[in-house]
Amino acid sequence: MQFPKRLQLANLPTPITKLERFPLHGSGAQIWVKRDELTGTEVSGNKIRKLEFSLAEALEQGCNTIITCGGLQSNHCRTTAILCSRLGLKVHLILRGGKPEQPDGNLLLDLLAGAQITYVLEQDWATHEDLARKLQADYAASGNKAFFIPIGASDEIGLWGYIAACEELKEDFEQLDITPDYIVTATGSGGTQGGLLVGSKLFDLPGKVIAFNVCDDAAYFEKKIHEDVTLWQRRYKIDVDFQKKDINTIEGYVGPGYGLASKEVFSTIAELARTDGLFLDPVYTGKAFHGMVTEILKGKEGCMPDAGNVLFIHTGGLFGVFPQQQYFSFA
């Protein structure tokens, strides 16, 4: 498989850990965790896999500035900001929400890494891509060339991140001698899910790719992923038998809203930390892991019938725990 230009930024390959004690009440399932929260320390999580390709493209185009966008606690923006600092690029983040008095979690790291930040209020967010284009023009006027990366680096370039991860998974499965029935991820901007879907076809991986959405709904991800994959096929001229029906997004676990989690999610985070020493986050991985366990325990009635070996992709997000510390309860 010929990949496009790629920077080596992530600590790869990431290990796979077998869960030993997290209770699954005799369901017969065995959960394995692909530790993509270990792709780096400050740059941990799934976004760095995509950014290896997006930032390579930016450099190829001769850009010296990166513009990207996301929530105030965006893991993607934090990863981009730090990688730009490492690569000697200017970075401008467009963040959704008002400027907080005391920056915390990911936002604190964005500021430490020297990111320029424009805060856009919720009600004006629909115009954030126009603002990005305006900033691009402003940078050009001052002799800089700015590259725009969309939310989550989920586009036809970022898609490569998890396509390449599938090559790694193929090796993992051989080494561990496991045949997963399911490959599970959280989905937020669709690039991880889309990359896994395409990559698992290209590398002939076992296991049905299923995703738990943390915002929007299944119809949104069907449309978004179909668009990204279509653009990817057009740009790179690679043939893959990919259809909308391959996109399995399991709804029902968003909870109170994007970035807001139910108390069950917080107790699942605490439980996994206690039983196996792995840390999930309340925005993405906590919801997906909680959804996965709930569906496994439903047995034949759930969305994951006959779950034997299940691979959960730990997409990171640890810094998102700290701004929500008040929602954990301890006896």
Ligand SMILES: *Cc1c(COP(=O)(O)O)cnc(C)c1O
């Ligand atoms: C962004 C993110 C996701 C979702 O990945 P997408 O490719 O945007 O769908 C999952 N987990 C964490 C921790 C993330 O930061």
